[in-house]
Amino acid sequence: MVGLLKALVYGAGGMAVVGLAALVALQERLVYVPVLPGLARAYSITPSRLRLVYEDVWLRASDGVRLHSWFLRHSPTCLGPTILFFQENAGNIAHRLECVRLMMQRLQCNVFMLSYRGYGESEGFPSQSGITKDAQAALDHLVQRKDIDTSRIVIFGRSLGGAVGAVLAKNNPDKVSALILENTFTSILDMAGIMLPFLRWFIGGSSSKGPKLLNCVVRSPWSTLDVVAEVKQPILFLSGLQDELVPPSHMKMLYDKAIENNRNCRFVDFPSGMHMDTWISGGDRYWRTIQLFLDQYAPEVQSCDASCASEIADDVIDELKKPKL
Numbered sequence: 041m042v043g044l045l046k047a048l049v050y051g052a053g054g055m056a057v058v059g060l061a062a063l064v065a066l067q068e069r070l071v072y073v074p075v076l077p078g079l080a081r082a083y084s085i086t087p088s089r090l091r092l093v094y095e096d097v098w099l100r101a102s103d104g105v106r107l108h109s110w111f112l113r114h115s116p117t118c119l120g121p122t123i124l125f126f127q128e129n130a131g132n133i134a135h136r137l138e139c140v141r142l143m144m145q146r147l148q149c150n151v152f153m154l155s156y157r158g159y160g161e162s163e164g165f166p167s168q169s170g171i172t173k174d175a176q177a178a179l180d181h182l183v184q185r186k187d188i189d190t191s192r193i194v195i196f197g198r199s200l201g202g203a204v205g206a207v208l209a210k211n212n213p214d215k216v217s218a219l220i221l222e223n224t225f226t227s228i229l230d231m232a233g234i235m236l237p238f239l240r241w242f243i244g245g246s247s248s249k250g251p252k253l254l255n256c257v258v259r260s261p262w263s264t265l266d267v268v269a270e271v272k273q274p275i276l277f278l279s280g281l282q283d284e285l286v287p288p289s290h291m292k293m294l295y296d297k298a299i300e301n302n303r304n305c306r307f308v309d310f311p312s313g314m315h316m317d318t319w320i321s322g323g324d325r326y327w328r329t330i331q332l333f334l335d336q337y338a339p340e341v342q343s344c345d346a347s348c349a350s351e352i353a354d355d356v357i358d359e360l361k362k363p364k365l
Contacts (some may be wrong), residue, residue, distance in 0.1 A: 072166035108161035126201030132349035274304035280313020
């Protein structure tokens, strides 16, 4: 009997060791999913399919990795703000084109879409340190362009993209006007315990009360909760309350942390919003929320033609004067 118990203990221990080794070795494949199951890595469509005017832009990250991106211009006669768009962890930028098409239409903006390393046509393999370099290369490119208003660069990040965007905003307070986060997690460390519940006793972010014994083996912690506390630019938090992947409480925690040191924060939730469809289910209120935020924190400096000028009525001005959420 004793021998059987020992065998069970050793067997369980062995399985735990094997499981931990697999987690350590394969963690990037769990965090980064450049190719969706059943689909090719190549772009399924390009912006031209949606009749969007665009430019292929090739960049070099600081470590030499070659990156692909799209610059989509709203119109040649209206500079507007430029949204630096950071996508979620799965798929590629082509899968976000319908959202971006509507974004350009509703917000009268240009959009720059970066393919992280290892995604789409970009070279290399994804990692936190690498993608941080990729984001910096994209911003450095934008601030050097002569055909946009570089004083109106706004970062938009959804899910993983929010973590990427928060780091970039923190590191570039003089280059980024504002930050928009949608359905973003507090950290990958916290998400590990949600996706794999047995890990919550060993891995956790700054909000976790566990022993965090295995935090040291996580190569892409993306500790957004710690980062937003240092972001000086205005931040808009867009939270889908039906998010089935990232608990909505994560977004509230991010907001609560950010507003401790940054009073220019807004938190807006959408009762029917899920992880990937808040921009759809939120309807007009979703886009109106972003437009109000841009009007206040990335305002138009030079007028453009009447076809693209923003119409800000008296009720909008009154709404902007209301106390912050």
